[in-house]
Amino acid sequence: MFKRMLRSFAGKVLADDTSQPLSQIDFLRDFLSRHKYVFTTDFEENLMVLKRKHLVDSFLVTNLDGSIVVSTEGDGHTEGIMGTAMLSYIKSEMPDSESVLIKRQGHWFMLFPLNKKVFIVKAGSELSNIELKALAFELDGLMQVNKQSEKKRVNQVA
Amino acid sequence: MARVIAVASGKGGTGKTTITANLGIALARLKQKVLLIDADVAMANLSLILGMQSSPITLHDVLLGEAQVHDAIYDGPEGVRFIPSGLSLDNYKRVDSERLAGVVSQLNDEYDFILLDVAAGIEKNVLSALSASQETLMVTMPTSPAIADALKTKIVAQRLGSKVIGVVINFVMSEKGEISKNDIANMLELPVYGNVPYDPEVRKSFMQEKVAPVIVRKPDCPASEEITRIASRITGLKSEPVKAKKSGFFEQLLSLFKKKK
Numbered sequence: 099m100f101k102r103m104l105r106s107f108a109g110k111v112l113a114d115d116t117s118q119p120l121s122q123i124d125f126l127r128d129f130l131s132r133h134k135y136v137f138t139t140d141f142e143e144n145l146m147v148l149k150r151k152h153l154v155d156s157f158l159v160t161n162l163d164g165s166i167v168v169s170t171e172g173d174g175h176t177e178g179i180m181g182t183a184m185l186s187y188i189k190s191e192m193p194d195s196e197s198v199l200i201k202r203q204g205h206w207f208m209l210f211p212l213n214k215k216v217f218i219v220k221a222g223s224e225l226s227n228i229e230l231k232a233l234a235f236e237l238d239g240l241m242q243v244n245k246q247s248e249k250k251r252v253n254q255v256a
Numbered sequence: 257m258a259r260v261i262a263v264a265s266g267k268g269g270t271g272k273t274t275i276t277a278n279l280g281i282a283l284a285r286l287k288q289k290v291l292l293i294d295a296d297v298a299m300a301n302l303s304l305i306l307g308m309q310s311s312p313i314t315l316h317d318v319l320l321g322e323a324q325v326h327d328a329i330y331d332g333p334e335g336v337r338f339i340p341s342g343l344s345l346d347n348y349k350r351v352d353s354e355r356l357a358g359v360v361s362q363l364n365d366e367y368d369f370i371l372l373d374v375a376a377g378i379e380k381n382v383l384s385a386l387s388a389s390q391e392t393l394m395v396t397m398p399t400s401p402a403i404a405d406a407l408k409t410k411i412v413a414q415r416l417g418s419k420v421i422g423v424v425i426n427f428v429m430s431e432k433g434e435i436s437k438n439d440i441a442n443m444l445e446l447p448v449y450g451n452v453p454y455d456p457e458v459r460k461s462f463m464q465e466k467v468a469p470v471i472v473r474k475p476d477c478p479a480s481e482e483i484t485r486i487a488s489r490i491t492g493l494k495s496e497p498v499k500a501k502k503s504g505f506f507e508q509l510l511s512l513f514k515k516k517k
Contacts, residue, residue, distance in 0.1 A: 114431050114432050114433075116431045116432050116433025116434070117432055117433050118432070118433055118434075118435060118436075118439075119400050119433070119435075122400040123400070123435060123439055123443065126400065126403055126404055126407060126443050127442070127443050129404070129407060130407055130411075130443065130444070130445065133407075133411050135414075151414075151415055152415060226380055226383055227354060228354060228380070228383045228384060228387045228416065229383065229415070229416070231387075232387060232415060232416045232417055235417065236417065
């Protein structure tokens with residue numbers, strides 16, 4: 099019994115030649131700090147946060163007629179009209195299709211319809227349908243919050 | 257409505273499947289209706305840990321649209337219910353894991369907890385499981401590679417809209433070089449739900465003629481006790497200590513002879 103205790107003590111204290119990898123701990127702490135996505139009340143700023151969070155270059159939300167609702171890259175009229183036209187053509191040929199992915203000049207254009215809008219996403223690598231859906235849902239949520247706060251602001255002014 | 261919790265880690269070999277199986281049983285002991293789903297459609301082995309490897313209808317069949325989800329549910333240990341994944345490589349290739357969210361939503365009203373055993377990595381199967389869950393419980397080890405992968409998985413889970421509720425630290429040996437519980441909590445910015453010690457009894461549970469999770473075989477070993485505490489933390493319910501069935505002298509003697517065969 100005593101021998102076993104002594105062996106266990108020796109194993110734990112004397113033979114334990116390990117030490118904490120402190121530089122790696124700092125490295126990992128820094129890694130997470132670079133992936134903080136804090137949303138504010140500023141809609142434009144939130145769009146930039148969303149872009150970083152979902153690792154995409156830009157996105158565009160249009161109505162089904164191609165008119166722009168939200169854009170992170172200027173007015174985006176051409177891409178909006180092209181995207182919705184392409185999606186409506188594919189939907190007419192394959193009504194149960196969920197999303198459209200196009201690779202062009204090393205970039206991916208992804209089209210995803212949700213709540214009578216078309217989400218057009220541009221990124222360096224393709225997003226899976228799951229990721230695309232998550233981005234569209236989050237962006238749609240942000241748009242709704244923004245719409246409500248805009249309405250509140252207008253009411254307060256009135 | 258069930259709480260759908262994905263048990264994920266990023267890194268392989270952290271003990272996700274063992275934690276999922278034992279945590280499910282610990283939750284069932286707290287009178288919760290529990291369903292375990294082996295969401296690791298490529299490398300399924302939750303059924304082996306539960307000792308339920310011969311299940312004819314699996315999640316593969318459900319995801320392929322060839323079986324109804326209720327036909328793939330089996331009775332596991334201590335009232336836990338279980339959907340296994342198949343071991344077939346052919347079916348794995350044909351399976352559309354994106355359908356998992358639809359499968360889970362069909363079962364939402366029937367259980368208090370649905371635990372998804374998520375594969376390692378951040379490939380499509382993992383994304384499907386994370387997006388099918390509302391919450392994610394991370395499992396890691398007190399070493400930097402495991403924590404680095406846990407960090408990445410946490411970020412991916414958040415991106416997919418799953419709330420990361422906490423972390424379970426597994427294989428704790430209390431060596432000087434292990435990253436401490438507080439450091440892990442700070443690094444992952446998550447509460448630590450449990451500190452499961454390295455326990456040889458966990459390994460021994462796989463080395464029986466009839467495999468059973470450690471919490472069933474040795475409910476009073478240190479790992480089982482900590483997993484029971486994790487279940488209490490998740491539910492907010494107090495758990496009663498479960499004592500292991502002590503075998504008598506003759507039973508032990510008999511088992512010695514059995515081993516020599």
